[in-house]
Amino acid sequence: QQKEKKVVASISKVYPKDTEAPPGGVDDMTKLSYLHEPGVLHNLAMRYELNEIYTYTGNILIAVNPFQRLAHLYDTHMMEQYKGAAFGELSPHVFAVADVAYRAMINEGKSNSILVSGESGAGKTETTKMLMRYLAYLGGRSRVEGRTVEQQVLESNPVLEAFGNAKTIRNNNSSRFGKFVKIQFDKSGRISGAAVRTYLLERSRVCQVNDPERNYHCFYLLCAAPQEEREKYKLDSPKSFHYLNQSNCYELDGVNDAREYLATRRAMDIVGISEDEQEAIFRVVAAILHLGNVNFAKGVEIDSSAIKDDKSRFHLKMTAELLRCDAQKLEDAVIKRVMVTPEEVITRTLDPVAAVGSRDALAKTLLSLV
Numbered sequence: 304q305q306k307e308k309k310v311v312a313s314i315s316k317v318y319p320k321d322t323e324a325p326p327g328g329v330d331d332m333t334k335l336s337y338l339h340e341p342g343v344l345h346n347l348a349m350r351y352e353l354n355e356i357y358t359y360t361g362n363i364l365i366a367v368n369p370f371q372r373l374a375h376l377y378d379t380h381m382m383e384q385y386k387g388a389a390f391g392e393l394s395p396h397v398f399a400v401a402d403v404a405y406r407a408m409i410n411e412g413k414s415n416s417i418l419v420s421g422e423s424g425a426g427k428t429e430t431t432k433m434l435m436r437y438l439a440y441l442g443g444r445s446r447v448e449g450r451t452v453e454q455q456v457l458e459s460n461p462v463l464e465a466f467g468n469a470k471t472i473r474n475n476n477s478s479r480f481g482k483f484v485k486i487q488f489d490k491s492g493r494i495s496g497a498a499v500r501t502y503l504l505e506r507s508r509v510c511q512v513n514d515p516e517r518n519y520h521c522f523y524l525l526c527a528a529p530q531e532e533r534e535k536y537k538l539d540s541p542k543s544f545h546y547l548n549q550s551n552c553y554e555l556d557g558v559n560d561a562r563e564y565l566a567t568r569r570a571m572d573i574v575g576i577s578e579d580e581q582e583a584i585f586r587v588v589a590a591i592l593h594l595g596n597v598n599f600a601k602g603v604e605i606d607s608s609a610i611k612d613d614k615s616r617f618h619l620k621m622t623a624e625l626l627r628c629d630a631q632k633l634e635d636a637v638i639k640r641v642m643v644t645p646e647e648v649i650t651r652t653l654d655p656v657a658a659v660g661s662r663d664a665l666a667k668t669l670l671s672l673v
């Protein structure tokens with residue numbers, strides 16, 4: 304309890320205290336006598352002290368990020384308890400929300416959706432994974448090509464995170480895109496399919512990273528791939544690539560990129576991405592890194608540019624090889640601009656600054672294609 308302290312405040316800033324609320328707070332905010340912001344925050348803080356990270360406000364669930372693994376909260380025993388339990392009967396939990404949505408879908412025969420929102424680092428990604436795990440638990444056991452659909456649903460997360468998540472100041476595993484996960488169930492309530500749609504990937508991160516943030520995980524994972532793969536893609540340490548070395552952060556606490564690379568490949572297998580497709584995807588990832596190391600010098604003509612030196616030439620050649628395209632055409636595409644008018648097609652050269660702009664634009668487009 305706070306020590307007594309005299310504070311002078313304007314009456315408009317003073318809020319009535321709920322004297323009837325129990326010391327550990329209430330599990331549903333609608334039980335508070337006064338619903339004002341300080342009261343709500345105080346209630347959440349008191350519960351958080353006791354490791355109660357979930358609180359209801361009617362049928363909305365508020366989750367406060369615990370920033371520590373609370374394994375007991377999400378084990379199978381917990382899932383069993385929430386299965387079919389009436390909403391509000393047990394402590395507030397993300398499983399209860401998923402359970403209500405699932406039951407309503409079964410009973411009313413209608414689609415249902417769960418909206419997860421909050422600021423960056425609030426815990427949306429983790430919460431969504433728990434929701435998916437619980438729904439997979441409820442609707443599991445239908446098999447497609449020897450693999451269970453629910454396993455595929457769950458393994459879609461590490462794949463998406465490898466290509467769309469990055470370390471930011473606020474979150475070491477920040478999703479830089481929005482997503483809509485659709486899980487389909489058959490008449491008997493079993494999972495029959497799933498689809499994930501992603502929106503608005505933060506494309507600027509591909510070519511511009513501010514210290515102490517990182518670029519997308521996939522680049523560092525590939526640089527930590529087994530030796531023969533790195534040789535195939537002519538990859539060196541992340542420090543040697545312009546798109547990565549703008550920031551001094553290369554490693555994440557508690558994350559082993561080499562292991563994550565293998566885990567991502569495994570997840571891609573499970574999701575059903577073929578070996579050839581995986582190889583093509585990582586070729587594009589490597590190509591982006593090489594493309595970023597292509598620099599330009601002033602060309603002979605005014606306002607034109609040329610590939611700067613042998614090093615840049617090497618990276619251009621590697622980019623073209625990886626993208627399976629002609630190196631000369633790639634060079635032209637980067638250092639020239641083609642304009643189509645009703646009368647004719649005009650090709651204009653670009654100065655080195657504009658060529659960098661067009662190189663970066665290509666890199667951004669490439670990642671969004673992955």
Ligand SMILES: Nc1ncnc2c1ncn2[C@@H]1O[C@H](COP(=O)(O)OP(=O)(O)OP(=O)(O)O)[C@@H](O)[C@H]1O
Pocket residue numbers: 368369370371372373421422423424425426427428429430474475476477478479
């Ligand atoms: N329920 C939870 N249990 C344990 N740790 C959690 C939980 N929720 C969040 N965290 C921790 O907080 C970190 C950030 O959470 P998360 O990535 O889910 O945030 P987010 O809201 O998706 O952020 P962004 O919008 O940046 O993607 C996680 O990496 C994890 O370490």
